[in-house]
Amino acid sequence: MRKNWFISASAFICGLLFGLGLLMAGMANPAKVLGFLDIAGLWDPSLALVMVGGIVVTFIAFTISKKMPQSLLQTKFNWPDATAITRPLLIGSTLFGLGWGLVGLCPGPALVLAGSGAIEGLIFVVFMLIGFRLADVVQARLS
Amino acid sequence: MIDWTHFTPQSALSGGLIIGFATALLWLLNGRIAGISGIAAGALTSVGAERQWRLAFVLGLVSSSWIWLMLAPLPEVVVTSNYQLLALAGLLVGFGARLGSGCTSGHGVCGLSRLSGRSLVATVTFMTVAMGTVFVVRHVV
Structure with a gap:
């Protein structure tokens, strides 16, 4: 029980930090995201730097963890094991890109925006959650 | 052409480093991938301790x-899309990220950091489609 409490507390802090990073980076601002995606217009390359910053630190963490028997809170490292390029992967990523390009919001920033009380964020998140469920239903049917 | 007036290298890189730090912490402490769509969708469907940490993260x-x-004060947020478009995009983003096993964070940050070919394919796919969509909306329609 005590261990679960630590795990949740740590997850809360990580979620909070993640959100602060998104706000700092400008990712919670759809106009900024669209400025990055608009390579044919006036292009704002900022979000490429967000990716670089995120990837560098995460890469270091993955590298360190390879020498650790388990995580610091004594759980196993949940390495994703899927490697196949499947149709759901391609179709899903395509639909995701379409939605992302239409308004400039992806799941993390949308949750931050909804949390701030912005009606635009709330509408997006409600339909995003419905989308999650629909995808689960479709995948259960397919398999 | 580069939009120098809106280019914010310092805050973008700092924000990216903080995102990376949060992702690194969740991995090193909890052994979990910080993929937002996976965590949020799992918060709806899982039970017990599994659900607890996901809800805490969200x-x-x-x-x-x-x-x-x-x-x-909060940084500027500009949303020009109307409610119908937000609803449609939310549905596409949720459905697509779940079906495709990840979004910008899970595939884009975590997957690329682990040098996953599958995540690279997903990231290139959604980046290309998103850029194509913005191109069509802003320069064709």
């Missing part, structure tokens, strides 16, 4: 703007 994400507000 709660942290959702409350981040309030913690930010204690220190500084």
Whole structure:
């Protein structure tokens, strides 16, 4: 029980930090995201730097963890094991890109925006959650 | 052409480093991938301890703007899309990220950091489609 409490507390802090990073980076601002995606217009390359910053630190963490028997809170490292390029992967990523390009919001920033009380964020998140469920239903049917 | 007036290298890189730090912490402490769509979708369907940490993560994400507000005014947010378009895009983003096993964070940050070919394919796919969509909306229609 005590261990679960630590795990949740740590997850809360990580979620909070993640959100602060998104706000700092400008990712919670759809106009900024669209400025990055608009390579044919006036292009704002900022979000490429967000990716670089995120990837560098995460890469270091993955590298360190390879020498650790388990995580610091004594759980196993949940390495994703899927490697196949499947149709759901391609179709899903395509639909995701379409939605992302239409308004400039992806799941993390949308949750931050909804949390701030912005009606635009709330509408997006409600339909995003419905989308999650629909995808689960479709995948259960397919398999 | 580069939009120098909106280019914010310093805050973008700092924000990216903080995102990376949060992702690194969740991995090193909890052994979990910080993929937002996976965590949030799992928070709806899983039970017990599995659900608990996911809800805690989402709660942290959702409350981040309030913690930010204690220190500084919120950065500018400009949404030009109408409610119908937001609903449609939300549905596409949710459905697509779940079907494709990840979004910008899970595939884009975590997957690329682990040098996953599958995540690279997903990231290139959604980046290309998103850029194509913006191109069509802004320069063709």
